[in-house]
Amino acid sequence: MKFLDEYRDAELAQKFAREIHRLTTKPWTIMEVCGGQTHAIVKFGIDELLPKQIELIHGPGCPVCVTPLEVIDKALEIAARPEVVFTSFGDMLRVPGSTTDLLSVKAKGGDVRIVYSPLDAVKLAEENPAKEIVFFGVGFETTAPATAMAVYQAAQKKLKNFSMLISHVLVPPAIEALMSSPNCRVQGFLAAGHVCAVMGYEEYFPLVKKYRVPIVVTGFEPLDILHGILMVVQQLESGRAEVENQYARAVTRAGNQPAQALVKKVFQVVPRKWRGVGEIPQSGLGLAGEYAAFDADKKFGLTDRRVDEPAECIAGLILQGLKKPHECPAFGTKCTPEHPLGATMVSSEGACAAYYRYRRHA
């Protein structure tokens, strides 16, 4: 596929790797924020091409992984109701709640359906006026324009039987939370390319200034990731800390303004709890007052639930880059993708699932 295959060329990847080896004189710790990048790094063995001094730590950029347990429990409760058709992206279905998961609710007769786009859920609502259609709105800034459009169109069509359970999260506040933690080891970031395709990268300038940390907007193919790492290493080795854009074929400085405008209209910035990390101020999106009628939380009376996470899962430490998956005693034994203890083992973008799939024998 054009703009995809040419960025997977093994020989060119080696060329980047050699250049990174040539430039690296000190140990550096770099975090890739996005789960899609984590998956590609482990799948293609990109970390194994790097000099030993460069450590990649896998950041919290997997929305499936960071959706808090209580939101999963709310989804399960709503999905089990007889009048509800619960719609979701496929990767949320196996995420374990406190007692069960959406797939099991479906097996017991709950009407749970996978949709490709949030607009498919709006269409279902139009076609099934006697049913309550609920969409599970998770994701980063990349996905918010799609969920915003679904809510906006539902409002335009005056649909009364459509609502959304929302757990949208934002990247820059998570980077800020990581950087301000006393345990933080991160010296440079690969910022998530598709988040920036929507948001642009102006939000990162204050972070770079405050924490003196290089941030390079990076794509998802092996050559993109290696190029992004090289750009971070070039900055670190020369003592610079700047925002740079490796993924300029898809990302502009100002981002996608029509998308930002609709996200701003439909949503407002709210505090959000991240599974395994805790509450981060101003790190999520919730519906703006004008669209409150589409809030499934309120519609089904589920606000103010709090659930504790299983003690033996170290997903929180992994999401903060303080531990690697294979350092968890439950990894590959009590916790597998078939029977996950925590969300990082569920999603293919979660660090634990990526290590389980590609690194079990390492």
Place this chain on the structure above:
Amino acid sequence: MCLAIPGKVVSISGDDALTRMGKIDFSGVIKQASLAYVPEVVVGDYVIVHVGFALSKVDEDEAQKVFGYLKQIGELGELEAGEK
């Protein structure tokens, strides 16, 4: 989750900016995507698509830059090898 892939716009339907849809060719697999957020896109352009929405138009000049950079590195490497 933030997976988004490039595809070529093969046709466009609808005039209203918010409901404009495109047929997108992903190497032979054709899917519909909303073009609401990429008003500038015309047939023949490549777009990055995520959950049924085109999020940006691929800038073909920028797409080549990574290869230009690699070429530079290659020449640099050969230059250094020649000096040894």
